Amino acid sequence: MTRKAVITGVGVVAPGGVGREAFWDTLTAGRTATREITLFDASEFRSRIAAEADFDAVAAGLSAREIRRMDRAAQFAVVSAREALRDSGITGVDPGRIAVSIGSAVGCTMGLEEEYAVLSDGGRQWLVDHTYGVPHLYGYMVPSTLAVEVANEVSAEGPVGLISTGCTSGLDAVSHGAQLIQEGAADLVLAGATDAPISPITSACFDAIKATSPSNHDAAHASRPFDKRRDGFVLGEGSAVMVLEEEESARRRGAHIYAEVAGFASRSNAFHMTGLKPDGREMAEAITVALRRAKLDKSDVDYINAHGSGTKQNDRHETAAFKRSLGNRAYEVPVSSIKSMVGHSLGAIGSIEVAACALALDRQVVPPTANLHHADPECDLDYVPLVAREHAMDAVLSVGSGFGGFQTAMLLTRV
């Protein structure tokens, strides 16, 4: 007896609009949400642009206490989880059968940094002054707080975990959630990821390694995956949380099923913390294994949601990985990167991309790659430039690639 994990609820907080439908509207309109940073004074930074979420915590339904207690990343996660639960309509699950699997690359960095600035008196005191510590400071220190907040939201008493594998956290967290359903360890899993990294320390660390785009003069068009003139990724923020259920019980209660999480796999390049070899070998292996687990052939893949971060090495690496794993099929299917519109929200983006894939399957529309005007001869696939496309899809592939050398692939199928 194999239990299948299906997505029956989707909640999203993303740049360009809060909520699932606003998110889908941004994607299908090909609208970019990158802009000059407003969350802090970035005037001294190399990259002064980001994709920020226009997130109003009060309007999003959070109480004054929740706002005080929660880091921005936690706020995103809780708001996404609530939307996903509402969307699924699920109720009455035994708390012991509810699990939570949340991903995050940098945890509650924003809260941790803001409090550091206060306790250290603007960096002047190495021996920081503990008398200025806020009660929830420990909650900022441990990223597991993000999973705790979601678990409390649904009164989960089953397995709860925070998965932190850098930029593949989102895909890995959804994979882990699906696994819990498949194994029978839970009947309902809130799975997704969140990150709110648009803060001085995170911006500075990417400045230092020249990973982010310095196209400050043209913020709206700075995220240019697969374009010959790309010059780095644009930091983003946000969250997506999915409701995962076992297929049969979802059908019994008449739930709307977006997609099945049919297969997933992760591999590592064991090569370099930030560098990628151009051959895409390990990502290709992850794709091949994910296909096998999903019992799909490469010819079954109808759309690839690329990592598409907008760095030259990534775009070439994954283009090679698609060709290596899918052969000619890589040339036949649309490939797009939503990071061109909503930026790269580190660990969160993998789950936001899963949400995009679930919606793409559900609505049979492929989101475009915005800002793609000048083809890179080394990236010669169909990257769906600028305009969304109606497209018949039964299976879609989403991939992620991150620091540490981690590569993850996931297949979603229409059921």
Added chain:
Amino acid sequence: MADTVITGLGVFAPTGIGAEEHWTAVLDGKSGIGHITRFDASGYPVVLAGEVPGFDAREHVPGRLIPQTDTWTHLALAAAEAALADSGADPKSLPEYEMAVVTSSSSGGTAFGQGEMERLYQKGPSWVGAYQSIAWFYAATTGQISIQHGMRGPCGVICAEQAGGLDVVAQARRLLRTQSRLVVTGGTDSAMCPYGLVAQMANGLMSTSDDPARAYVPFDADARGYVPGEGGAILIAERAEGAEGRGYGAILGHASGFDQSERTGRPPVLAATIRRALDDAGLNPSGVDVVFADAAGTPELDRIEAEALAAVFGPRGVPVTAPKTLTGRLYGGGAPLDVATALLALRDGVIPHTAGTERLARGMEIDLVLGQPRQQPLSTALVVARGYGGFTAALVLGRGDRA
């Protein structure tokens, strides 16, 4: 089902460097807790911690990796090297995609991060170093171990505070059952910097005592919180088939849950979680020979644990111990160290005592091993871990066949 085993132990803990040094200290009741030396903590309410004594990264970590990683990762790289050597496995002979790395972390590269934030706030963004991007984040340790040993299988990181250290062992077992042949697991943590300590203090669960012998005394009538520590253990997990004669012990069962009792008034989940782990192991409560407790060290959390153990095993129904009083709580590294200690106990047929604790608090219906180690044949051990916020995990281990 004894299909997965632990074959290698790499210990870097306040009780010593190396599994045997640690084990000797545990049996001798030799504490690694003392006044914090890494920085001047005298102005803080918490002044004690368990620091890894005499740890010099240059002796254990490749030179090139030292500047690009935090102490927490230094400890893990060193422990991984030791664990692999101890396991007798040869990574070079195994298929690259069939070796995986899954570690637990609770707070990442805290001291590294404080240093870089200080530069940022004092000097400006262009003073932040290139390694901040790869040293601070929670996946740094897993990534560096994977690179160092050419392991190209799945890489994972679980953050569930102190409970994460058991969940990673369960994840290792899951990978061994489905796709991997060797998994580097366990974890370490180190938040030995002023900001790290102050952030920990905010949880209100730490001991402000300045007496190293009595600051952290779980289940004691004088329990007053816990002492933090650094380090932990890296473990090598393999399929039993192919590891004959090398296993310290088998991973028999696991379960995890999440406690909502403080918030909702529902009953604590610990007893149910332990029962699920026993079911997974195919054992009755009477089949468990010793329990390595979570031992939070605060009266309320101790009471919840003691009640759960009494509910599952009967009042004083099984020997219970908490050698972590010698190290302090090590967060992501704590439960892996307990797993290592439990495996050594199974190997030698001796239950280490809980040093420090003297007089059980009223209502603690547990057989806590006090005063000195207790010799007795052991076949199975239960390790319990809880993490801040409600994380709850239980792992059942069986004695190995290590020659």
Added chain:
Amino acid sequence: MSTFSLDDLREIMRQSAGVEAGVDLDADITDIEFIELGYDSLALLELAIQVKRKYGVSIPDDDVVDMTTPRIAVEYINRQLVGAEV
């Protein structure tokens, strides 16, 4: 300070990227490429940041890429130091 020597660079290299096993920084490394000495792109970016911290010399992105050997780096940093004094 107006001159930057190979020894100054060695010191920064040790701090910024440590020393790969089998590499002797005290040997004549003047014309050996950084990559052969175990210093990858990330290590060179860190080296540039440390030069800025210690000597106040900013090295633009493109110039970091062009600094392939210790000789080129030392000459480049010296030119900047002289320029900074004028």
